Amino acid sequence: MTDSREAALLASVPDTLYLAGEWVAATGGGTLDVHDPATGKVIRTIADATAEDAQKAMDAAADAQASWAATPPRERGNILRRAFDLLMERADDFALLMTLEMGKPLAESMGEVKYGGEFLRWFSEEAVRIQGRYGSNPEGTGTMIVTQRPVGPCYLITPWNFPLAMATRKIAPALAAGCTVVIKPAALTPLTTLAFAKLLEEAGVPAGVVNVLTTSSSSAVSKPIFADSRLRKLSFTGSTPVGVALLKQAADGVLRTSMELGGNAPFIVFDDADLDKAVDGAMIAKFRNIGQACTAGNRFIVHESVVDEFAKRVTERVEAFRVGRGTEDGVTIGPLIDSDAVAKVAALVDDAVTRGATVHTGGAAIDGEGHFFAPTVISGVKAGSDILTEEIFGPVLSISTFSEEADAVRMANATEYGLIGYVYTRDLARGQRMIEAIDTGMMGLNVGVASNAAAPFGGVKQSGLGREGSVEGIHEYLSTKYTLTPAP
Numbered sequence: 091m092t093d094s095r096e097a098a099l100l101a102s103v104p105d106t107l108y109l110a111g112e113w114v115a116a117t118g119g120g121t122l123d124v125h126d127p128a129t130g131k132v133i134r135t136i137a138d139a140t141a142e143d144a145q146k147a148m149d150a151a152a153d154a155q156a157s158w159a160a161t162p163p164r165e166r167g168n169i170l171r172r173a174f175d176l177l178m179e180r181a182d183d184f185a186l187l188m189t190l191e192m193g194k195p196l197a198e199s200m201g202e203v204k205y206g207g208e209f210l211r212w213f214s215e216e217a218v219r220i221q222g223r224y225g226s227n228p229e230g231t232g233t234m235i236v237t238q239r240p241v242g243p244c245y246l247i248t249p250w251n252f253p254l255a256m257a258t259r260k261i262a263p264a265l266a267a268g269c270t271v272v273i274k275p276a277a278l279t280p281l282t283t284l285a286f287a288k289l290l291e292e293a294g295v296p297a298g299v300v301n302v303l304t305t306s307s308s309s310a311v312s313k314p315i316f317a318d319s320r321l322r323k324l325s326f327t328g329s330t331p332v333g334v335a336l337l338k339q340a341a342d343g344v345l346r347t348s349m350e351l352g353g354n355a356p357f358i359v360f361d362d363a364d365l366d367k368a369v370d371g372a373m374i375a376k377f378r379n380i381g382q383a384c385t386a387g388n389r390f391i392v393h394e395s396v397v398d399e400f401a402k403r404v405t406e407r408v409e410a411f412r413v414g415r416g417t418e419d420g421v422t423i424g425p426l427i428d429s430d431a432v433a434k435v436a437a438l439v440d441d442a443v444t445r446g447a448t449v450h451t452g453g454a455a456i457d458g459e460g461h462f463f464a465p466t467v468i469s470g471v472k473a474g475s476d477i478l479t480e481e482i483f484g485p486v487l488s489i490s491t492f493s494e495e496a497d498a499v500r501m502a503n504a505t506e507y508g509l510i511g512y513v514y515t516r517d518l519a520r521g522q523r524m525i526e527a528i529d530t531g532m533m534g535l536n537v538g539v540a541s542n543a544a545a546p547f548g549g550v551k552q553s554g555l556g557r558e559g560s561v562e563g564i565h566e567y568l569s570t571k572y573t574l575t576p577a578p
Contacts, residue, residue, distance in 0.1 A: 096190060096417070099183055100281070105136040107143055107304065108287045110150035111297020117142040122306045124281055127193040127425040128415035128460040134191075134281055139305040144272075145314045147301040151243040151270040152320040154298030159240045159268040161296075163217045170214035170262055173293040177207045177286075184285065188253055189416040191279045193424040193461075194379055196416055206255035208543035209262040209559065216564045217266035227574065235573040240268030241346050242322030244567065245315050247308070247336070248283065249328045250276035250427055251382045257283050259547070259558050260325050260348075261290075261300060267567035269323065272301045272315060278427055280304040312339070322346060323567065327384075330507070330552045348556035348566045350384070350548060352481055353509035356502035356528070357387035360495075361395045363514035364536075369403045371538030372487065375512055377411070377465065378539065380424050381485040382431070384553075385510050385532075385541065388482055390489045391501050397491045401469045404487055405450040408465045411485075413456065423485055425461045432461050435484035438477040442488065445472045452486070479505065495520065499527045509549035510540060531557075 105121075106113040120138035125131060139147075158166075177184065185199035194202075223236040244264050248256040257273060264271050275283035287302045305311045315321055316339045323346040326336050330352040340347050357375055359368045375387035392400050416424040426432050432455050439453055452466030469489040471477060477488050492498045502511055510532040513524045521535050531549035534540040541547060546557035556566050 096186065099186055100134050100190065102285075103134060103187065103281045104284045104288055105134065107137050107139055107147075108284070108291075108300070108302040109143065109146050110153075110301065111291070116140060122277060122304065124191055124279075126190055127427050130459055130461070136280060136284070136304050138307075139303040139311050141310050141314050144303055144311040145318075147272040147303055148243070148315050148318045148321065150298040150301050151272050152318075154296060155240075155243055155270045155320075158265075158270050158296065158299050161268070163220060163266075163268075166266055166268065167214040167217035169294045170210050170217065170265060173290055173295075174207050174210035174214060176289050176293055177203065177210065180289070181207075184254060184282065186417070187285055188279075188282050189424070191281045192250065192253060193427065194416050195421045195424055198379060199416070202252055202255050205541065205543070206252075206258040209255070209258040212543040212559070213262035213266040213564060216263070216561070220267065220564065220568065226577070230577060232574045232577050235575065237571050237573070238565075238568040239571055241567050241569045242269060243320055244269050244271045244323040244325060245312075245321055246271050246273040247312075247324075247326045247328065248273065248275050250278040251379060253279040253282035254286060256327050257286055259543075259563075260327075263558070263563045264323075264325075264567045265295070265299065267564050269567050270299045272303060274303045274305065274308065274311060277304070277306050277308075312336075316340070316343060319343065324348070325556075325566070326350070333554065346566070346569075348558065349554040350556075350558060351509075351552060351554040352507055353384040353386070353549065353553055354388045354479070354481060354505040354507040355385060355510050355512065355530075357390045357512040358498050358502060358514065358524070359390070359392040359396060359400055360498070360513075360515040360517070360520065361393040362516045363396070364516060365396060365400060365403065367536060368400065368514040369407060371512065371514065371534070371536070372404055373407055374538035375534070376487045377408075377423065377485055380426060382427065382483050384481070385539075386482070387512055387538075388488070389478055389501070390487060391492055391498050392489055393498075394491045394493050397469065397489065401450060401467065401489055405467045408467050408487065409451050411465045413462055413465065415460070423465050426463055426484055427461065429461055431483060432463050435463050435482060435486060438480060438482055439466060439468065439486060442468055442471050442475045442477045445475050447471045447475065447488075495523075499524075503527075503529045506552045507549070508551035509553035510534065512538060
């Protein structure tokens, strides 16, 4: 990878807002800096939107809503398919861009391009499958007609950890359903969304259908959007506390909401598990995206008869990781997103160790430029440790033990979150019991990653509301209308 290629790629990304089909500077000319977390250096300076810009974005989305809703589903689907094809053609560029602004290794960024692209392909096909019902009412006195209509202009707020996939997972179903959108990417990783908006423009998305606001002040920009009565839908991915605050704001407008919030995923290894597969799954579930994923294995709950062997094997695998800038060959663990993230992970590990946990490898931040934390394995984590109740969001594999199946279930469910759980067992009956007993919206049974564009993604309890992806995903952007006509 050459610095000249990185420089050329960064220069190709728009540094302005995308409003009503135009690339425009922020009102007042404000800017914000985007940093490479591997070096801490500024890699691009872009527009910093204001409340006035937010109102312009909302106006554009509302003005374009009627015409986009009236666009034939096949045409909407064709545009999304063209966007998918363009993304695949430019996969290398998008992967590098994500690595530069977020830090993940290039191989993982390429995986995100493919995963994120699948939402474009999936919903390009779902656009023509929006269906209703027609039939007699039970009394035979009339005919019932049930139709699905686009809910209307949507406000989409995406996080920093998966800058492409979170954008495609929201924009694709909204556009397929006939909704216009205003999207606000995280200030830490806005470049991928800007590049993607440019791609959508090239794919044929009409002016005003997609509008992009980059900003350092989410609250200031969000306020006029929430206050606009034309807004009909909010979709947010991020932390539970922020999601709760947004839900309160959405209540004033009685908005449709999709909330993909925090996670505290249990990863249960039973005594009869295939340890080779469990270790492979643990590496994926924990260390994908440097552990910065809401689906990451957070609490490894391992049977006492296999915990020593499991800890030994995962430690050997973790010690073989190569830490560094994600653009470098062979790097498997990149930086955390910023210094605050490093400090949080360090505090969680320190608390667990103070309460009696054992560090097998890692356990501390890495000195030098960038925001690096050593890949870590700790075992013997005691009840009451903060690491059992808070999302780690870093490369730390934390192990606790259990003796009875009921204990594993109790420990797995001892959280206010319920996004995903992972279970490893050879016993099919036990696996079925776990599907029923573990209180999550998703589960990986003998697999370490479960996300797929064709599957419904979402959680229960304080992990959120609604589903993204699959057939369910497009219905989050549709409203149901019932009409009764007299019997013939």
